[in-house]
Amino acid sequence: MTSREPVRIALVGAGRIGSHHATAIAHELHTAELVAVVDPRVDAATALATDLGARPEADARAVLADPEVDAIVVTTPAALHRDLIVEAAKAGKHVFTEKPLTTELAEADECVAAAAQAGVVLQVGFNRRFAPGFAAARRVVDDGRVGTPQLLRSLTRDPGPYDGDPERTPLWTIFLETLIHDFDTLRFLNPGSEVTEVTAHADALIRPDARQAGFLDTSIVHLRFDNGAFATAEASFSATYGYDVRGEVFGDGGMAVAGSGRTSDMEYYGPDGVAYGTSRADTDLLHSAYVAEFAAFVEAVRGEAPAIPTGEDGVKALEIARAAILSVQQSRTVSLGEVAR
Amino acid sequence: MTSREPVRIALVGAGRIGSHHATAIAHELHTAELVAVVDPRVDAATALATDLGARPEADARAVLADPEVDAIVVTTPAALHRDLIVEAAKAGKHVFTEKPLTTELAEADECVAAAAQAGVVLQVGFNRRFAPGFAAARRVVDDGRVGTPQLLRSLTRDPGPYDGDPERTPLWTIFLETLIHDFDTLRFLNPGSEVTEVTAHADALIRPDARQAGFLDTSIVHLRFDNGAFATAEASFSATYGYDVRGEVFGDGGMAVAGSGRTSDMEYYGPDGVAYGTSRADTDLLHSAYVAEFAAFVEAVRGEAPAIPTGEDGVKALEIARAAILSVQQSRTVSLGEVAR
Amino acid sequence: MTSREPVRIALVGAGRIGSHHATAIAHELHTAELVAVVDPRVDAATALATDLGARPEADARAVLADPEVDAIVVTTPAALHRDLIVEAAKAGKHVFTEKPLTTELAEADECVAAAAQAGVVLQVGFNRRFAPGFAAARRVVDDGRVGTPQLLRSLTRDPGPYDGDPERTPLWTIFLETLIHDFDTLRFLNPGSEVTEVTAHADALIRPDARQAGFLDTSIVHLRFDNGAFATAEASFSATYGYDVRGEVFGDGGMAVAGSGRTSDMEYYGPDGVAYGTSRADTDLLHSAYVAEFAAFVEAVRGEAPAIPTGEDGVKALEIARAAILSVQQSRTVSLGEVAR
Amino acid sequence: MTSREPVRIALVGAGRIGSHHATAIAHELHTAELVAVVDPRVDAATALATDLGARPEADARAVLADPEVDAIVVTTPAALHRDLIVEAAKAGKHVFTEKPLTTELAEADECVAAAAQAGVVLQVGFNRRFAPGFAAARRVVDDGRVGTPQLLRSLTRDPGPYDGDPERTPLWTIFLETLIHDFDTLRFLNPGSEVTEVTAHADALIRPDARQAGFLDTSIVHLRFDNGAFATAEASFSATYGYDVRGEVFGDGGMAVAGSGRTSDMEYYGPDGVAYGTSRADTDLLHSAYVAEFAAFVEAVRGEAPAIPTGEDGVKALEIARAAILSVQQSRTVSLGEVAR
Known part of the structure; x- marks a missing residue:
């Protein structure tokens, strides 16, 4: 993508850290745009999204299918990381995930492989x-x-x-x-x-x-x-x-x-x-x-810099x-x- | 104004500190929008404005006359402060000015009086x-x-x-x-x-x-x-x-x-x-x-908080x-x- | 004097700071020996002297006349400094005085002159x-x-x-x-x-x-x-x-x-x-x-180093x-x- | 012993740390007197002892047999500690030893037992x-x-x-x-x-x-x-x-x-x-x-305070x-x- 357009981000997981991250992205990252907040707890998704000028979604599939979404930020419980990351990669979405990448090593490997295969950025939140x-x-x-x-x-x-x-x-x-x-x-x-x-x-x-x-x-x-x-x-x-x-x-x-x-x-x-x-x-x-790592993620998505720390760092x-x-x-x-x- | 709309700001003076402030407002202040950069040195105004998605202007009168501008940020040499602030107040624009308010006391008093009369915010940049x-x-x-x-x-x-x-x-x-x-x-x-x-x-x-x-x-x-x-x-x-x-x-x-x-x-x-x-x-x-003082200025413009430090502080x-x-x-x-x- | 012998010191003024200094000299300065403590308040002199293995005296003239005393440390009220210092110098005793040298400039000059004339060390307690x-x-x-x-x-x-x-x-x-x-x-x-x-x-x-x-x-x-x-x-x-x-x-x-x-x-x-x-x-x-300044004083008395800060520093x-x-x-x-x- | 008399100390081991300790005891500890410096390297013992007004000895037995010695400070290589400490205890001398107490546990136990049996202080140099x-x-x-x-x-x-x-x-x-x-x-x-x-x-x-x-x-x-x-x-x-x-x-x-x-x-x-x-x-x-631990040792020797750290601490x-x-x-x-x- 050209570097002048904001990266359109959907955040998945509207808990404590998700709320912080969504707000940081919406308010402090001029290179990104928060377009959606996803959480099966619809109230939480709606409250946060409304507050930040984004749309709420109950299911991540909606944002993975949306061509207007460039990347997702994963702030769900770790048990859900693997499926989300692999599906996002398949959908061509870049992924920033909170640590840990996953809790199981085999799943972590799958995430890295999926991102590599799709050619998308996979960055882990080692702040x-x-x-x-x-x-x-x-x-x-x-x-x-x-x-x-x-x-x-x-x-x-x-x-x-x-x-x-x-x-x-x-x-x-x-x-x-x-x-x-x-x-x-x-x-x-x-x-x-x-x-x-x-x-x-x-x-x-x-x-x-x-x-x-x-x-x-x-x-x-x-x-x-x-x-x-x-x-x-x-x-x-x-x-x-x-x-x-x-x-x-x-x-x-x-x-x-x-x-x-x-x-x-x-x-x-x-x-x-x-x-x-x-x-x-x-x-x-x-x-x-946190703001700096999102800025780095956006740069990586734009191809201006490597994604660091990488999915491999998450595996290690x-x-x-x-x-x-x-x-x-x-x-x-x-x-x-x-x-x- | 209602607090959900961004405050539309024109910055006057595209020098070293003006460039810093314009960038901070455009990139880090989600409650404000940088709409114009004014400088008689048209090249400087254009370069900075273009970079930040704002429009360049050579003359402050253009932004003072523009109903789409809520407030101005003054980063010109101090000798120009008095005229700009008084004119802006008359035009109903809120004013954030870099220190000093002015270099002459009588002029500082005029600025305070003009803002008071117009009922606009006048905040001084004591960072x-x-x-x-x-x-x-x-x-x-x-x-x-x-x-x-x-x-x-x-x-x-x-x-x-x-x-x-x-x-x-x-x-x-x-x-x-x-x-x-x-x-x-x-x-x-x-x-x-x-x-x-x-x-x-x-x-x-x-x-x-x-x-x-x-x-x-x-x-x-x-x-x-x-x-x-x-x-x-x-x-x-x-x-x-x-x-x-x-x-x-x-x-x-x-x-x-x-x-x-x-x-x-x-x-x-x-x-x-x-x-x-x-x-x-x-x-x-x-x-x-600097970012925090602009955020405070926006709050003052929105009527959510008093403008501090005030024009009177600038006089003192x-x-x-x-x-x-x-x-x-x-x-x-x-x-x-x-x-x- | 040869440098291997301890400098024999009489301290004049057994108040708060005098008690501290006498104890420091007696207990922590192997190059000096506290031989007498002088104070017109005989009880104070006796208590301190006894505690430190020195002899008490009520009148400074006794120690100034004593050939077994090499130097005095002056911790009296400042008003008494001039007379003590001048008399001590005349008696050939080296002098360490707490600050101020004196409270009157003319008296301070007299002290410096007396020490110079007698060729004794005059050091001021700028710790x-x-x-x-x-x-x-x-x-x-x-x-x-x-x-x-x-x-x-x-x-x-x-x-x-x-x-x-x-x-x-x-x-x-x-x-x-x-x-x-x-x-x-x-x-x-x-x-x-x-x-x-x-x-x-x-x-x-x-x-x-x-x-x-x-x-x-x-x-x-x-x-x-x-x-x-x-x-x-x-x-x-x-x-x-x-x-x-x-x-x-x-x-x-x-x-x-x-x-x-x-x-x-x-x-x-x-x-x-x-x-x-x-x-x-x-x-x-x-x-x-404090211990270090007394050690420096002893070195000055022994001629191993200049007295610093000097009486002139006290005057300045x-x-x-x-x-x-x-x-x-x-x-x-x-x-x-x-x-x- | 009555607490007003200085504790008479012989230091055994005139190496780097022994020289430091001997000097500290002789110059900065008014409650102790350094009476002897022991080292089989007679030159080292003599140089250090002479410098500090003590007598040199080549053999620790001389000081252990000397009724004018109250305590020894052990700064020899650790391999020699056990014999010295046990002999000193038997001779009724209080012992301050540099760490480690010994290098072998059985020997450490012997040192503690010997000190306990003799009723002497055994303090270890955990500074x-x-x-x-x-x-x-x-x-x-x-x-x-x-x-x-x-x-x-x-x-x-x-x-x-x-x-x-x-x-x-x-x-x-x-x-x-x-x-x-x-x-x-x-x-x-x-x-x-x-x-x-x-x-x-x-x-x-x-x-x-x-x-x-x-x-x-x-x-x-x-x-x-x-x-x-x-x-x-x-x-x-x-x-x-x-x-x-x-x-x-x-x-x-x-x-x-x-x-x-x-x-x-x-x-x-x-x-x-x-x-x-x-x-x-x-x-x-x-x-x-270091000075403070020697002061504590002297207090322990005088029975004014317990010896801390003890031989048992050395064993642990x-x-x-x-x-x-x-x-x-x-x-x-x-x-x-x-x-x-």
């Missing part, structure tokens, strides 16, 4: 790559100032108190939904290398009452890369101080650290010392990163998550090669 | 009020945690090296264009109080060769407020490390500080210690503040700047009441 | 020169990375709440006891230049009830240096957040900032954001600087303080040359 | 407990603001470039000499809990040429505590930016982080952004912590190190109970 601090960390890796990475760290802590319902949360959520970000971040900060081994530890420390049922809310994962680097990924479902997302890459040339939950550069000095505020939500802390992160799950299940180190498809 | 750190500082003043302000500081240092031409720079530029921001910031951080006395010092330290001609590139201004607070405003045309904008308000309850030129939260640790990058331009450091800052100029001319402390209109 | 951050700031001035200083700032805020008694506090205390530190710091950060003009502003903002009596608890002083640099010195008797001592030197090469009240590098992240503690006392924040800071007082009295800018002796 | 930031972190754990620890981290990176000789470095040095600090730190930040399982990973990334010989210069160790907390200990022999020692404890109430290599609070702003310096040596970064850290070594040897998670004595 940290677009956060200024993480992007800057990658630049000092790329320019050689970090040298060869030797020790890496990435962590995600959701703002507390935890108010989820363990009974309604799939057991492997911490790996497939949370740590998947860290697995991608670690690959991003150690470019050109791949993970070879995973040793994962996890438990229900926030909700020990749900431990018996297999619930996991706290985890720490050790990774080995093929360039020798060691890495740690860490997650918690509840940080009292807000949303905490950090990265660190240490090499034989130096170290880059990224990530701060600061809400602004204001500091208050009072009787209790010095204090500054922290972000309470990903949509707050990473809002500009999922492989690591799957290896971590196997590691927890079997209480041992797992080679990436062992992960079944 | 720091919209920078997250400064806004947060004001909040801890408002919530009482700073107590009664006693000592304040605001500074502006332009990124160096200085590449301006002293011969083409009006003598009082440092007061009327640069420190005018700090004068507003100090009023913003000491709400409800007004400046009573000004003692200003200034010199050509960056370009001492231009001192003889009266050029001033470095200044420090002492202010007294009617609640007793002392304040310092400081400016330099050349900071090697980038664009430096900071504020500090100290009271009997505590202190708030704001302002950091950091480009991201990334820090690099290397053989020379730890380092982070700084911003090199106001349009970089304060980009989101100009009074201080004029007192500072008088103080430098006469090497003495000047009362605000002495400033002639 | 910030020995604080690591300020010393490091001076180094980046000396190594050229700041370039020519253009704008400087130094401030002192005592920890609040203010519990002094305005009726028992000499009117000019804020200049002679507090800002005298900042005047020296500004000279220290702009080496080779001297102050030429002073414009001072001051008021009773913390204790407005004492304003009528002439009490001053908040002040801001503008200084001009002979290399063109502008400087600001700022003081308050009450900062709720603790003891605040900061310096900033900005030049055509860059800027150095120093000063942080942090008690440690620990940061606590909790529901209210991120916070760290601040120092509540000079003897806490600057303890190591006092000249500025006297000019500031005159400026407040006459509400005008005062040239250093006007300061009477 | 971080005395660094202000780490001590403050422990305080916010103790006061409940961190809540129950869930995720901890401690790391040690020696300043680079690495100039050691792999051939002369025992294979397990990174665990027994470096990470032993982190194992203690993690126990210190999770008080009342003990480690139950260890999974260690290590490699020669800095000197891959020495990998074949079994050399290890980079390691990451995962620990599980009996209160459920997960912890990571990380070490590298070469950080280009200096000596890096950090700790982090995250719990259901909040997080405390400690550790910064900053040399002062000075920051330099220049054309490349903002930078501050970092420490290049433990004896620089942790100097005040060594158990973890031994488990980590076993984990690396067998590439599996190791229970603390498996560690042989």
